[in-house]
């Protein structure tokens with residue numbers, strides 16, 4: 560990013576169409592760039608909005624103290640969440656404690672502080688639900704595991720809050736020279752949006768200097784089910800605080816977010832595959848091999864549906880990049896049906912088709928992944944490649 564930014568005048572605009580927890584956002588902010596980020600998952604949008612500030616350190620510490628006091632003085636028994644499966648995923652006692660926290664957050668008057676507290680609550684919900692923490696998927700805990708102690712819930716929240724405030728203070732210190740009274744001045748826009756569809760945010764066309772991202776490497780169902788991971792936390796968060804445009808439909812089932820993500824629908828997969836044949840010969844040759852064997856036709860369909868959506872996202876997001884602007888995508892190859900899918904090759908072919916030229920390619924071993932340890936994808940990905948392309 561540094562090399563590319565050094566070639567640009569003024570405040571460049573960096574764009575991450577799959578913003579996730581905001582790694583690219585943070586790096587762009589450290590360099591004083593404008594930033595646009597999209598994600599289909601409201602929890603990712605919340606995390607990124609929190610990371611973008613404002614950084615009112617003293618005010619946050621005071622508000623956190625008030626929040627903890629409000630929680631400790633609440634002896635109410637009313638449960639503040641209601642969704643199918645509530646009793647399966649939370650014991651009544653734990654739901655009562657989570658409700659105290661939810662009520663206390665709702666009483667906070669500043670949106671920026673509520674967002675910080677919601678994100679902290681999301682972390683807690685993962686720890687105290689009846690779902691295993693060792694996987695992104697929703698799976699009931701082993702009944703033989705030690706039961707969760709409801710008396711610990713509010714204390715745990717306080718501990719996570721303290722930890723998150725430390726990270727916030729560190730981030731404020733890193734950005735100190737760039738912030739003005741705690742506020743990051745260059746423009747930051749983070750939206751819940753499907754990056755495979757054109758955005759209604761006006762004026763994005765040809766406005767992006769550098770698109771930097773790491774997209775999903777396959778459909779969520781067979782790689783990382785980010786949606787299932789977020790389902791329970793989001794039931795305890797006021798979605799309108801994340802983004803006014805978010806509707807509750809996104810939580811209509813545990814699979815809805817994953818279904819809306821890239822490759823979430825395999826409908827018309829064969830037609831989708833055909834439409835990619837000219838654009839990406841690398842895709843087409845793997846697809847044909849998978850389709851030839853009955854046992855791997857399911858893999859062929861899933862790969863076609865995912866690649867089709869990914870190609871759409873390249874077409875859409877590529878149109879936002881300025882002439883001579885850059886796209887920097889980090890990708891991993893994955894195995895499917897016994898074949899390695901050369902994702903970097905496929906993506907660069909689609910970019911070429913959309914008018915981008917290859918500039919460079921950098922390979923690296925995956926240094927670390929903050930993934931639960933029982934995730935099947937980690938066994939199938941060994942290396943990541945960053946491809947750099949310029950719009951001609």
Ligand SMILES: C[S@@+](CC[C@H](N)C(=O)[O-])C[C@H]1O[C@@H](n2cnc3c(N)ncnc32)[C@H](O)[C@@H]1O
Pocket residue numbers: 575576577578579580581582583597598599600603752753754755772773774775785819820821
């Ligand atoms: C690998 S993560 C992104 C990591 C992030 N780029 C980073 O560098 O920290 C993939 C993200 O893509 C999001 N995603 C999947 N399909 C999407 C879509 N159609 N539109 C926008 N975001 C999507 C997921 O919700 C997830 O947060």
